[in-house]
Amino acid sequence: MNNALLVALRRLRAPIVLIVLVFAIGIVGLVLIPGTDAQGRPWRMTIFDALYFMSYTASTIGFGEIPQAFNTAQRVWVTLVIYASVIGWAYLVAALLTLAQDRGFRAVLADSRFRRRVRALREPFYLICGFGETGALVGRALDAFAFRFVVIDVSEERVQEVDLLDLAQDVPALTGNARVPENLVAAGLARSECRGVLTLTNDDQANLAVAISVRLLNPDVPVLARAMSREAAANMVSFGADHVINPFAKFGEYLTLAIRSPGSHRLMRWLTGLPGTTLKPETAPPRGRWIVCGYGRFGSEVVRAFRGQDLDVTIVDPDETAIDGLRVVRGHGTDAATLELAGVRDAVGVVAGTDDDVANLAIAVTAREVNAEIFTVVRQSLRTNHALFDAYDADITMVSSEIIANECLAVLHTPLLGRFLDAVKREDDAWADRAIDRLQQSIGVEAPDIWKVTINEPEAPAFHDALGRPDYPVMLGDLCRDTTDRERRLECVPLLLLRGSSQSILPDESLPLQRGDEILFAGQPAARKAQRPMLLNVNVRDYAVRGIDVPGGWLWQRLTR
Amino acid sequence: MNLEKVIFAFFIISAATLNFGFVIGEIDNPLHHHVWEFFAAFVVNVIATVLKFGDRTQVGATHLATSLVAILQLAVAAVVWALAPTGPDGQIDASTMTSIVSLSAGALLANIVSVVILIVETTLQRR
Numbered sequence: 001m002n003n004a005l006l007v008a009l010r011r012l013r014a015p016i017v018l019i020v021l022v023f024a025i026g027i028v029g030l031v032l033i034p035g036t037d038a039q040g041r042p043w044r045m046t047i048f049d050a051l052y053f054m055s056y057t058a059s060t061i062g063f064g065e066i067p068q069a070f071n072t073a074q075r076v077w078v079t080l081v082i083y084a085s086v087i088g089w090a091y092l093v094a095a096l097l098t099l100a101q102d103r104g105f106r107a108v109l110a111d112s113r114f115r116r117r118v119r120a121l122r123e124p125f126y127l128i129c130g131f132g133e134t135g136a137l138v139g140r141a142l143d144a145f146a147f148r149f150v151v152i153d154v155s156e157e158r159v160q161e162v163d164l165l166d167l168a169q170d171v172p173a174l175t176g177n178a179r180v181p182e183n184l185v186a187a188g189l190a191r192s193e194c195r196g197v198l199t200l201t202n203d204d205q206a207n208l209a210v211a212i213s214v215r216l217l218n219p220d221v222p223v224l225a226r227a228m229s230r231e232a233a234a235n236m237v238s239f240g241a242d243h244v245i246n247p248f249a250k251f252g253e254y255l256t257l258a259i260r261s262p263g264s265h266r267l268m269r270w271l272t273g274l275p276g277t278t279l280k281p282e283t284a285p286p287r288g289r290w291i292v293c294g295y296g297r298f299g300s301e302v303v304r305a306f307r308g309q310d311l312d313v314t315i316v317d318p319d320e321t322a323i324d325g326l327r328v329v330r331g332h333g334t335d336a337a338t339l340e341l342a343g344v345r346d347a348v349g350v351v352a353g354t355d356d357d358v359a360n361l362a363i364a365v366t367a368r369e370v371n372a373e374i375f376t377v378v379r380q381s382l383r384t385n386h387a388l389f390d391a392y393d394a395d396i397t398m399v400s401s402e403i404i405a406n407e408c409l410a411v412l413h414t415p416l417l418g419r420f421l422d423a424v425k426r427e428d429d430a431w432a433d434r435a436i437d438r439l440q441q442s443i444g445v446e447a448p449d450i451w452k453v454t455i456n457e458p459e460a461p462a463f464h465d466a467l468g469r470p471d472y473p474v475m476l477g478d479l480c481r482d483t484t485d486r487e488r489r490l491e492c493v494p495l496l497l498l499r500g501s502s503q504s505i506l507p508d509e510s511l512p513l514q515r516g517d518e519i520l521f522a523g524q525p526a527a528r529k530a531q532r533p534m535l536l537n538v539n540v541r542d543y544a545v546r547g548i549d550v551p552g553g554w555l556w557q558r559l560t561r
Numbered sequence: 562m563n564l565e566k567v568i569f570a571f572f573i574i575s576a577a578t579l580n581f582g583f584v585i586g587e588i589d590n591p592l593h594h595h596v597w598e599f600f601a602a603f604v605v606n607v608i609a610t611v612l613k614f615g616d617r618t619q620v621g622a623t624h625l626a627t628s629l630v631a632i633l634q635l636a637v638a639a640v641v642w643a644l645a646p647t648g649p650d651g652q653i654d655a656s657t658m659t660s661i662v663s664l665s666a667g668a669l670l671a672n673i674v675s676v677v678i679l680i681v682e683t684t685l686q687r688r
Binding site: 003013 | 600604611612614616639642
């Protein structure tokens with residue numbers, strides 16, 4: 001039975017009993033007091049008459065139909081009964097209002113509404129634990145790709161903000177601690193529709209707890225966990241989190257890639273960009289001596305990346321501790337004197353990596369004042385400060401919530417993209433520049449939609465059928481033909497073709513297809529839509545691949561054969 | 562001792578006793594079944610039901626179910642009584658009385674179950 005209803009009934013017991021008593025006493029009085037009919041003969045109400053009278057009087061409907069006019073004794077009694085019943089109703093209404101304002105009761109109501117909405121989800125969905133900046137960013141992007149999701153967050157405010165995000169879907173959101181396994185189950189963890197759990201709170205311990213709960217309660221569901229330190233990340237991996245995202249380590253990787261191969265870095269950022277972002281110009285961190293301000297979780301990853309590329313680093317940190325082989329200057333770096341001491345004049349770049357956004361901006365501004373040519377990398381902790389950071393326009397701005405969101409999407413949206421990006425990391429700069437040129441020609445500069453096509457019976461029946469026939473060769477390029485005019489190209493490019501265990505990166509479009517091929521496309525969302533009919537419908541396929549406009553009906557097919 | 566428990570037990574047992582008092586007698590003799598006793602049984606049954614609202618235990622659910630059965634039976638009996646044709650002496654006829662009393666007897670059975678649950682529950686508590 002509904003919990004909220006049970007609580008309400010229990011709280012309303014007293015007023016309901018009072019009303020029942022008022023009715024009972026009123027009925028007894030009405031039946032016992034003798035009335036007088038029009039001819040002056042004594043007359044008594046039956047119990048049913050009295051109940052009928054009480055029902056329309058006590059509920060203040062005042063219907064006014066009475067069998068006989070009342071005499072004085074009856075009127076005195078009815079007056080008393082009316083007052084008593086008004087008190088009874090007032091008591092009930094007051095109890096209802098108190099109940100409606102009661103925090104506990106509202107929590108019960110919200111909880112049961114949440115459970116109902118989760119139960120009503122009939123499509124695959126993701127479970128997001130922690131809906132702060134990062135969670136909201138991931139949520140928006142999932143919504144843009146039409147994935148359903150459910151939210152758990154400890155803060156009631158953030159749960160209320162879910163409704164203000166202006167999403168295309170109605171998102172069930174629960175105020176509660178995701179560490180409590182019962183909350184995870186209430187959010188649909190045990191459901192077969194649950195496709196994955198994203199634990200994105202800013203508390204490593206909480207994320208670890210969620211990862212463990214999921215592993216034990218529903219081992220088949222993949223877990224994506226956010227970790228702010230290497231130790232926590234290692235811990236989570238050992239407890240079976242499928243993907244651990246450490247934004248600082250990830251940024252270190254990006255930075256390494258950007259130094260080694262700026263083009264690959266640019267290509268990668270473009271392909272994993274959030275919907276609505278565009279291709280950025282190339283930003284290659286120069287080789288030379290760098291200054292890193294703030295040697296915390298972020299600073300240490302940056303230093304690790306620089307040293308991996310054999311760059312010289314000077315550290316500016318208030319806790320002056322010797323770090324093997326590096327010069328450390330004590331201070332915050334927000335003042336020119338400290339930066340001068342660290343040698344900002346002949347440094348090629350500065351990294352403002354403290355955990356205070358204003359201090360980071362101050363460092364970057366001061367550094368540019370002293371050395372206008374210096375390359376700036378600025379860490380931005382709060383996404384809400386983006387107006388300040390946009391105005392400053394650093395060479396690289398690191399926003400950890402965006403890094404996490406990008407990574408989540410790349411993992412969830414198309415696992416094949418990970419293979420492609422791994423390949424990008426291995427290739428050199430020139431290759432990446434050629435790849436960008438080729439993609440840009442076909443699909444423009446906006447961050448592309450990435451999708452996968454598998455040549456099999458359920459996903460692409462038309463092509464599955466064609467490739468089963470010996471006389472129907474199909475090339476990869478045919479999948480990029482416009483189905484209204486086959487000479488035109490759809491705005492999409494095949495990024496990767498996976499056949500069994502062998503993969504080819506940016507495959508040639510004259511490559512013949514085979515059954516079971518998995519192809520990763522990047523392109524405009526419109527191209528993705530336009531491609532679908534060809535995969536499903538044999539007539540559309542015949543037109544696109546062979547240029548034959550086959551008559552659709554059985555009779556015409558017979559006649560033209 | 563707990564006043565709430567006293568009131569709870571009071572209403573459950575009175576619901577059963579009043580119901581019993583009404584039902585006892587020759588089944589078709591209107592003189593043996595007084596309307597006020599029926600009225601009292603009905604009101605007390607409704608109150609007993611309300612008092613049982615909101616208990617989430619299995620025993621609580623069974624309690625509530627027995628009361629709901631009892632008031633349902635009594636409500637049907639009340640409707641039969643309200644619609645019954647009365648003779649010249651103001652009494653209703655034997656066959657209608659029989660159906661009223663037999664419906665109330667059904668309610669009595671539910672009330673007895675309720676009392677039994679109450680007793681069992683009490684004896685199981687080791688305080």
